[in-house]
Amino acid sequence: MLGAISHQGLQTLRKTCLGYNLEAMLRNLDGILQDECQINKGRPVLIAVSGGPDSLCIADFMYLKGYPIVIAHFDHQLRQDSAADAAFVRNFAYERGIQFKLGEGDVKTRIKQTSESIEEAARNARYLYLFDAAEEIGAQAIVVGHTANDQVETFLMHLLRGSGLDGLGGMPYRWLPNAWHNAIPLVRPLLGVWREEITEYCRERDLRAVVDSTNQDSAYFRNRIRLELVPYLETFNPAARKLIWQTAQVLLGDSDLITGMVEDAWMKCLLATGEDYIAINAPIAKELPLGMQRQIIRKAIDQLRPGLRDVTFEAVNHAVDQLQSSKPYAEVDLISGLKLISEPGKLWVAGWETELPIGDWPQVLQDRALLETGGEVTLGSGWQISANKIAEGDLPPLSLDMQDDNQVWLDLERIDQPLVVRPRKDGDRFKPFGMEGHSQKLSDFMINQKIPRRARNRWPLVCSGDTIVWVPGYRPAHSFELTQTTKEAVALTLRRIDEHNL
C-alpha cells in the first residue's frame, strides 16, 4: 500500500494531515514554554542535549528566545563514538557562550549490578545525573526533547505491550517525577511538534545534528514502531499519527480525572498499611465500580512495588476476583513477590515473606501457662482468659445456650486442675461440644472455623492435662459440659482488657 504513494506524495499528505507548518510551530512554541511548561526567564533551565535534532532544536530555540539555559549532556559510554557526541554538544554550547555540563556513566556496570535492561539502565543513569546537575545549578526545570512522534510511538509501544489508561495517556508537557525529585519538573516543550518540523527548523537554522546510528536499528522495538508500524498505519489513514497523538492527549486528561477519583476511593478503602503490606476494606471496595476496583488494586501494587512495570491485566483481574469472592480465607500469589490474603472484611496485599500484623486476635505468649481456678492468663493484644469457680447454687441452667463463644462452663469434677493454656502442637485433636462421632484434627477445626492462618500457631488452647477443653472464642469440648449431676463448675472467660494495647 505504501508503495503506491511516492515519497514526495507521502510528505505532502503528512503535511496536510498533520497540519504542520514551521512558522506556526515557532509561534506556538514560546507559548507552550510559558503556559504549558510554566518556564520563566528568571531562573536557570537545564536542557538535556543528546546532540540529536530534537534536543538541538529546543536548545537553539530557547537560546534565541533568551532563556537562561544550561546545556547538559550525558555520555552513556555505550557506543564507540559517544565521546565525539559529547564533544559536539560541548562545542555547540561553547560557540554560543552557554554553560555546559557533562555527565558520564558506566551504564554497563549498572546493568550488571541491577536487573535493568540496557534501555532502563541508560535512562536511569541519565536521569540520576540530570537531576543532580539541575539541583546543583538551582534549575527551575529540566527540558527534554520528546516530540509528537515520541508521543505516538510511546502510545503504540504501550498498546502492543499491554497497558491500561495510565500507559496510553500521553506524556504531559510538565511533570513532577517524584521518584527523581520532588521539586524540579521535567518539561517537554516539543511534545506537539513533529519530527518533520524539527528537521525543517534545523535546516533553516543550519544546525547539523549528530546521527545516532542505533536509531535505524530495527532490532530495537521502538525503532520498529517508528520505522515500520507508524508508516504502515498511515496507509490506513494518512491522519493516523495525528489521531493517535490526540488520543494520547485525551486519555492523559481522562487519566488525570481518574487519578483524583482513585485518591478519594483509596482513602475510604485503606484499612492499614505497613512494612510491605496494605489492608483493603473488602466490603467497601467490593461495592466500587469494577473500573475503580482495578484502580485500587493497581494503586496497592504501586505502593508496595513502586515503578513496577508490566502490572498485567490478568494479575489485576485476578485480584479483583479474589476481592469479589465470597471465600473469607484465601491466600494466592499476585505479582512480583506479592500475595493476596483474604480475611473477613479485609483483603491484604503483602510481600511473600511479610509478617502481617496479628491485629486483634488473642495469642498465647508462653509455651505453657497455668490457669488456676480463680486466676487468669494474660494473652497478647490485651486479651485475658480467666477461670472462676461457680458453686452449685450459682450454676447456670442447663438449657443455657453454651455457644457463647467467649464464656463457657465446664464440670469441675471432669477436669484436672490447674488448667493449662498453651499453643497447638502436632497431633492435637478436638471434639467440639455438640459434635457427634469421633474427634477431629485441631487443624481441621481451625480451618473450618476460619481462624486466620497466621493466628493459628499461637491461638490459645485451654487444656485439662493434655486434652483440649476449650478453644477460646469458639466452642468448648464435648464431655466436659455441665450435666444434671454437676456439683461445681468452672467458668472460663475470654475478654479484652485493654483494647488499645494493639
Place this chain on the structure above:
Amino acid sequence: MLGAISHQGLQTLRKTCLGYNLEAMLRNLDGILQDECQINKGRPVLIAVSGGPDSLCIADFMYLKGYPIVIAHFDHQLRQDSAADAAFVRNFAYERGIQFKLGEGDVKTRIKQTSESIEEAARNARYLYLFDAAEEIGAQAIVVGHTANDQVETFLMHLLRGSGLDGLGGMPYRWLPNAWHNAIPLVRPLLGVWREEITEYCRERDLRAVVDSTNQDSAYFRNRIRLELVPYLETFNPAARKLIWQTAQVLLGDSDLITGMVEDAWMKCLLATGEDYIAINAPIAKELPLGMQRQIIRKAIDQLRPGLRDVTFEAVNHAVDQLQSSKPYAEVDLISGLKLISEPGKLWVAGWETELPIGDWPQVLQDRALLETGGEVTLGSGWQISANKIAEGDLPPLSLDMQDDNQVWLDLERIDQPLVVRPRKDGDRFKPFGMEGHSQKLSDFMINQKIPRRARNRWPLVCSGDTIVWVPGYRPAHSFELTQTTKEAVALTLRRIDEHNL
C-alpha cells in the same frame, strides 16, 4: 516478518498467547450468559443470526443449554444471495424446532432517504427490526454474536479514526441501548471468545455457516483491519490481540467511572437547556480539570446532536479554549451546525439558527412607547421603566454618583416631554455622561458595554425627541445632567417588577 512464521506456527503461537481452549471456553460461556449478560431461562431471548459462524455458534450453544431462544434473521437485501442466507437460517431454526422470525429491509431506499453510509443504514435497519421483534415476543434481551476479534478490530478502527476513551473502551457484555429501546438490553456473550474457538466449535458441532463474501473484501476498512493490520501487529508481539482486548476492557471500566463523574459535574455546570441549546455555567466549568471540561463539551454536543460520530479532538479543544478565554462575548462555529456563544458567566452551545432565550435582559416590546412623567413603560421579562418628577427641594446633591445604572436624574428643563422609549435604529449615536469629545455610535457603545448581541436590537433607549438620554442599565447621556441651576428633575428608574416572569 509474518512470512518468517509458518501458518501452523502462527496458529500455535496464537493459541499460546491467546490461551484459547474450546473446553474452557464452553465452561465459561454459560457463566458469562448468566453473570455478565444476566440472561435467565425464564423469558424468551431473541438471537440475531446472520448465518455466519459467530451467531450460529451462540444460537447452537444456547439451544443446547435449554435457553428459550427465538432466532431472528434480517435480510438486508444488499447481496444477490441474501435470500439464500435467510433460507439457511430458517432451516437451522426449523431443524431444531426453534421459533424463527424474518425481517426484510430496503436498505438502499434508506440510504437515499438519509445521509447514512451503507454500513450505517444496514446496521440501523437491522436494529430497528430486531428491537421491534424483541418487543413483540417479550424478549428479555437481544443476543448478538460479537467476538473478541470484533472487540479488537473495533478498538483499532476507532484508534485509526480518532477517538477518546468512549470509542476505545470496549463493547460491554450487556448494554441498554437507550437510542433503540429503554428496557431491552443488547447482550454479547461471545465478547471474550476468539474466532478460532468459534471455528473449532462449529467443526465439533458440525455446523456449516454461510460465507459472507464481503468479509474477504479489503475495500472495507474493517476487513483490512482484520485481514492485514491485526496479523501485522502480531509480528510485533504475538500477544498483541489479547493485550488490545484487555486494554479495551480496562478502558471500558475507566470510561464507566468517568461517565459517573461527568454526570455529577454536568449537573453542576448546566444552567439551562432548551430547543437546540444548552447553557453552561462558565465560571464553574472553567475550574474543572481539563479532561472534565472536554467531557462536558462532549456531553453538550451529544445532547444536541445525539449519535453524532466524529466529534473531533479539534472541535472539543476549540470549545475548551473558548470556555477558558477571558473574552466575555464571542460567537464561533463548533461542529455539525452548532455554534458556541460566550456571554458573561455563560457558554452557550446552540444550533446555528437557534433563538436563544433572551433571559434576564430588559427588552422593549413596542417600536415606540411614550414615557409620561409620573408614568411607566412595561418591558419584557418583567422589567419596567418609570419616570418621576422631582421638585427642587428633593433634588439629590450634585455630588451624588450619577453612575447608579438603574436610576438616573435628568434636568427636566433640558428634555422634551413626554420621553420616548424605543429600540435602536440605524445611525443612533450616544455621548455618555462623563465622556469627553464627540459622541460615539450607539452600536460601539453597546459593544464596549458588552450588551449581549442578541439583546441589542430590542434594548430599551429613553429618548428626548430623537436624542438618546439614557441607555437603561448603563449611564445617562452627557448634557442632560443636573447642574447648579437645575430647578426640577425627572428620575428615571429601571426595575424588575416580576422576577418570575421569565
